[in-house]
Amino acid sequence: MTTQDTDTKNASRCPVTDWSVEGNKPAGEFYRELDDLREASDAYWNTSGNGFWMLTRFEDMRDAYQNGKVFSSESIIVNDPNPQYLWIPTLIDGPDHTKYRQILNSYFSPAAVREREQINRGFAVAAIEKVLDKGRCDAAKEFSAEFAVRVFLAMTGLPQEDMSDFVGWVDAIFAQMANADDHSEQLAAAAAIRTYFIDMIAARRESPRDAKTDFVSHLLQSSFYDTPLTDDQTLNILEVLILAGLDTVRAQLSYSLFHFATHPKDRQRIIDEPDLIPSAVEESLRYYSIVNPGRKLTEDFEIAGCPMKKGDMVLLDLAQANRDPRVFSDADVFVVDRPDNKHLAFAAGAHRCLGSHLARQELAIGLEEWHKRIPHYVIDGDEPVLEHGGMRGIISLPLRWIDL
């Protein structure tokens, strides 16, 4: 970052900040900081990492997400503007992106997700029953992660025995994603995932399974325009689905339980009225939005007074949009039955999260089955619960339901 660059950005009316997306802080802290930044300015030039813009309010952010032509998904991590990987369809734009999504829709549509409800519910119940008699557990690991990973493995036809490998790989990737300087462990984990899938693809090519129920077989029997998907395209798709489907649900479910552990009135509400759980899920998505994608400018573009240049990165942190008081009344209050909850937790525009229907189902099931068996619980011990930056999540969530 040269002085000249900083001066150029400074020449606009855009305030400058050095606020870092990284770090471990007490749970909720990142959200307060992001709220403060939003209220102080609708845009920033951020000098941390590689340098990037920030748009902080709902309307500008939604406009940016809807304008994929200017705000491209060529890179979506502000501290990694020139990625050495190609996540499909995440880092693709335009008609090609739509084509790829069409290949994936049959597994992620609302109807497909509904069909998996019984199986998914079973995974939630099994995870809870494993910890029930202990009276305490790390819910981030023993419930949220356990449940989310098992759902994912079942849905993609991968062996349940490979569970701990996947958890380790996803951890390594997310731990370094926010780090501008060192991506070595991330690349090593990505390589391990790639090797795993190369073997899986070879196995499915040799013995294809039913494309309707085996995801890898489905990909191998699909075409991109008129050309069958190559091994490379298939690998790239599988890679991003691993990343998109595991840590996200784990984090969101953990934040939800953190909230209900620390807000007994809200918890009592969903115990008394379990029909409110879908609404509570929406409010958790709004209030504890975990995803903060970036976009890369394809051309010079001015927005919110910022002279963004072609090639610049801009952070569009969904938590800032979702807690914007210009759009949500009592934005800083968790309202279990909030109406008109048009949050952007799954972003907006063409890249709207493919897994949104599945995520909603998992979150509702997770909360339903947990509270049926463990309606009352507290944070166990005196250590503050911590969240990590980058894509946010709860690091560890010790809960206790004995000796209350």
Next chain:
Amino acid sequence: MRISVDQTLCSGHGRCYSLAPEVFFADDDGFSLQRGEEFDVAPANESIARAGVLACPEGAIKIL
């Protein structure tokens, strides 16, 4: 009440048909079956229709 669903803005969040299944419908991929269209809403359904309109993150649904 007359409603329109924008063809391009709908990106398949599914809030409308989840909240107001009497008024809004999904296609096989979870996008609005009514995108690019205008349609009338029965008076009895106006309240939930409004909930569906206000829940769309894209602002794709308008009351005309």
